[in-house]
Amino acid sequence: MKTWIFAESENGAPTTATLEMVTKARELGGTVEAVYVGTDVASVATGLGEHGVTKVFGVDPDGVLAGVVGAAAIAGLVGAEAPDLILFAQTYDGRDAIGRLSARLDRTVLTNGMSLSVDGDAVTVGTAVFGGAQLVDTLFEGEKPYLAAIRPKSFVAEPGGAATPEIVAVGAVDSGRAGEAKVLERHVEEREGPKLEEAVVVVSGGRGIGEAANYEPLVEQLANLLSGASGASRAIVDAGWVPYSKQVGQTGKTVKPKLYIALGISGATQHMVGMKGSDNIIAVNKDGEAPIFSVADLGIVGDLTKVVPALIEAIKARG
Amino acid sequence: MNIVVCVKQIPDPAVPGELTSDNRLKRDGAKAILDESDSYGVEMALQLVDKAGSGEVILVSMAPNGEVSGLRQALAMGAARAILISDDALAGADALTTSKVIAKAVERAGGVDLVLAATESSDGYTGTVPAQVAELLGWPSLTFAKHVEIADGKVTIQRQTEAGYDVVAASLPAVVSVTAGVVEPRYPSFKGIMAAKSKPLDQVTAADLGLDSISAGQRITSVAAAPARQAGEKVEDDGTAFERIVTYLEELKVI
Ligand SMILES: Cc1cc2nc3c(=O)[nH]c(=O)nc-3n(C[C@H](O)[C@H](O)[C@H](O)COP(=O)(O)OP(=O)(O)OC[C@H]3O[C@@H](n4cnc5c(N)ncnc54)[C@H](O)[C@@H]3O)c2cc1C
Ligand SMILES: Nc1ncnc2c1ncn2[C@@H]1O[C@H](COP(=O)(O)O)[C@@H](O)[C@H]1O
Numbered sequence: 001m002k003t004w005i006f007a008e009s010e011n012g013a014p015t016t017a018t019l020e021m022v023t024k025a026r027e028l029g030g031t032v033e034a035v036y037v038g039t040d041v042a043s044v045a046t047g048l049g050e051h052g053v054t055k056v057f058g059v060d061p062d063g064v065l066a067g068v069v070g071a072a073a074i075a076g077l078v079g080a081e082a083p084d085l086i087l088f089a090q091t092y093d094g095r096d097a098i099g100r101l102s103a104r105l106d107r108t109v110l111t112n113g114m115s116l117s118v119d120g121d122a123v124t125v126g127t128a129v130f131g132g133a134q135l136v137d138t139l140f141e142g143e144k145p146y147l148a149a150i151r152p153k154s155f156v157a158e159p160g161g162a163a164t165p166e167i168v169a170v171g172a173v174d175s176g177r178a179g180e181a182k183v184l185e186r187h188v189e190e191r192e193g194p195k196l197e198e199a200v201v202v203v204s205g206g207r208g209i210g211e212a213a214n215y216e217p218l219v220e221q222l223a224n225l226l227s228g229a230s231g232a233s234r235a236i237v238d239a240g241w242v243p244y245s246k247q248v249g250q251t252g253k254t255v256k257p258k259l260y261i262a263l264g265i266s267g268a269t270q271h272m273v274g275m276k277g278s279d280n281i282i283a284v285n286k287d288g289e290a291p292i293f294s295v296a297d298l299g300i301v302g303d304l305t306k307v308v309p310a311l312i313e314a315i316k317a318r319g
Numbered sequence: 320m321n322i323v324v325c326v327k328q329i330p331d332p333a334v335p336g337e338l339t340s341d342n343r344l345k346r347d348g349a350k351a352i353l354d355e356s357d358s359y360g361v362e363m364a365l366q367l368v369d370k371a372g373s374g375e376v377i378l379v380s381m382a383p384n385g386e387v388s389g390l391r392q393a394l395a396m397g398a399a400r401a402i403l404i405s406d407d408a409l410a411g412a413d414a415l416t417t418s419k420v421i422a423k424a425v426e427r428a429g430g431v432d433l434v435l436a437a438t439e440s441s442d443g444y445t446g447t448v449p450a451q452v453a454e455l456l457g458w459p460s461l462t463f464a465k466h467v468e469i470a471d472g473k474v475t476i477q478r479q480t481e482a483g484y485d486v487v488a489a490s491l492p493a494v495v496s497v498t499a500g501v502v503e504p505r506y507p508s509f510k511g512i513m514a515a516k517s518k519p520l521d522q523v524t525a526a527d528l529g530l531d532s533i534s535a536g537q538r539i540t541s542v543a544a545a546p547a548r549q550a551g552e553k554v555e556d557d558g559t560a561f562e563r564i565v566t567y568l569e570e571l572k573v574i
Contacts, residue, residue, distance in 0.1 A: 010481075065487065067450070068460070090446070092463050092480060099414075099450025100460070108413045108536030111445050124540060129338075135545050136342070142536040149447075180489040181459040184475075189483040201573055226573050238500055244465075244479060251439065259573055276548055280571060282564060288553070295548040298567050302556025310561040315574055318565075 131269020208264015
């Protein structure tokens with residue numbers, strides 16, 4: 001079994017989602033190699049090697065979207081290198097890459113994977129449907145390489161199989177007209193505190209917070225006091241109260257913190273699929289029948305505009 | 320400016336979903352609706368054509384049983400015409416097969432400058448169709464757009480990223496996938512709803528588009544209920560519930 005990972009990076013190191021897939025691939029056995037599009041392949045390769053990657057194909061993006069260049073590069077390599085399975089993170093660039101490569105190689109894709117198993121030549125990907133109520137296993141049929149996209153937080157990243165990976169520089173790739181899609185500017189929004197997907201505590205607000213102006217004093221403040229990150233339901237993202245990057249759920253992020261606090265969130269299946277893997281869940285909702293209570297370890301039936309300020313004061317008073 | 324908008328007609332998400340005996344999403348129950356995610360593409364296309372001063376908005380949809388309810392909704396918003404691909408042979412099609420159908424339909428539409436799609440459908444959410452269609456057409460793909468502008472034969476978008484957004488541009492023709500909320504979809508007017516009934520609808524099969532062999536390349540092997548999480552303690556707030564939370568936080572050692 002030879003597994004390839006479409007690696008992504010942040011600040012010169014592999015993203016957690018990348019390392020989660022590397023760890024899983026290592027556990028499945030066989031060889032784990034990576035394809036990385038970026039100008040800092042040497043530093044990214046170090047992190048990949050610490051998790052068991054033995055070879056990294058480095059591709060120069062030349063200003064083009066990473067997924068577009070990555071797909072073209074992989075398409076050029078698979079003939080000679082013959083990977084059995086190629087994994088992508090369910091991210092913006094990962095989705096561009098798997099989509100384009102699928103069409104290039106004429107292979108099906110399985111996306112939103114949350115589990116992965118290998119039995120001889122058979123590769124099965126597990127996904128959740130109907131907001132996580134049901135789990136579906138799907139087997140690849142037909143020719144290799146198989147292409148799968150995995151939702152971040154599906155596996156746990158752990159160092160191991162330490163290697164100093166061989167770095168292979170892939171020459172210029174021709175992405176055809178697709179290569180016209182150039183990144184002209186990058187805008188980075190300021191973020192305080194830990195990343196949503198990596199925070200130990202996540203405090204999320206839903207429509208029940210009442211208005212946009214309540215998000216900062218209630219949700220963000222509580223998150224800050226607990227050294228956590230603030231999240232949101234789609235209802236308040238769609239309403240424009242908070243940016244999309246805060247959305248938890250089926251079409252947002254999956255989080256698995258030690259503690260998830262849901263404030264004024266009803267608990268639609270599409271929200272719960274993104275947070276019910278949390279170790280502990282506290283919910284505050286004035287509707288005692290709200291579905292969120294079915295997953296809450298501690299459910300407070302009450303008005304959050306009263307409970308949360310009192311809670312914040314009590315935590316502050318502890319010093 | 321001729322724009323194709325991919326519109327998926329899906330079972331109403333407000334109605335709990337079901338799988339058929341062969342593990343496909345049940346699509347023959349209640350009537351289908353226009354995927355809300357695609358209403359943004361329709362609105363965006365109408366605005367872009369309006370701004371360009373000429374051209375038309377053409378809908379492309381692949382759906383079983385000659386389904387038109389969702390298409391009528393989009394036509395009522397103001398799209399000029401629709402191509403509907405409906406074919407029993409396409410039941411259970413994977414995202415790549417769907418993309419092949421859409422790419423062929425774009426060629427059939429003729430003279431297309433731009434294809435718009437949503438970033439993922441609300442029922443299947445594979446999330447790869449826009450990139451697949453672009454690759455099949457050999458066009459650039461500008462994905463996850465939260466802002467779109469067209470000028471001088473070039474499309475420029477703000478592409479959602481983990482950290483914020485990137486400005487990405489390419490020349491036309493191109494494929495753009497738009498995120499929810501990129502524009503405010505209009506409500507069809509009464510006049511629009513009436514006009515939709517007589518707008519041209521070109522219904523074709525896969526074979527009409529020159530697609531014969533359809534292979535899925537994947538097979539569902541098991542479906543099981545997810546393990547349920549147990550509900551814990553529930554406290555009615557009498558003004559002191561915050562204290563119970565404080566104790567809980569102490570037990571977890573997060574404070
Ligand atoms: C295809 C699809 C994908 C989706 N993806 C996502 C996703 O990724 N993430 C997501 O979150 N949603 C998603 N949704 C939307 C989801 O179905 C719900 O609409 C959404 O999660 C509801 O958000 P909410 O709980 O904030 O709002 P509501 O459902 O309106 O709930 C608000 C809650 O606040 C409570 N409340 C009101 N006032 C107070 C108060 N003063 N004190 C305490 N409680 C109060 C109410 O009792 C209510 O339970 C998706 C939907 C679809 C169809
Ligand atoms: N059957 C279909 N008919 C028309 N458009 C579709 C169809 N399937 C997918 N699309 C388009 O492609 C987007 C992404 O779909 P998916 O990759 O299936 O999540 C959708 O939001 C639609 O815009």
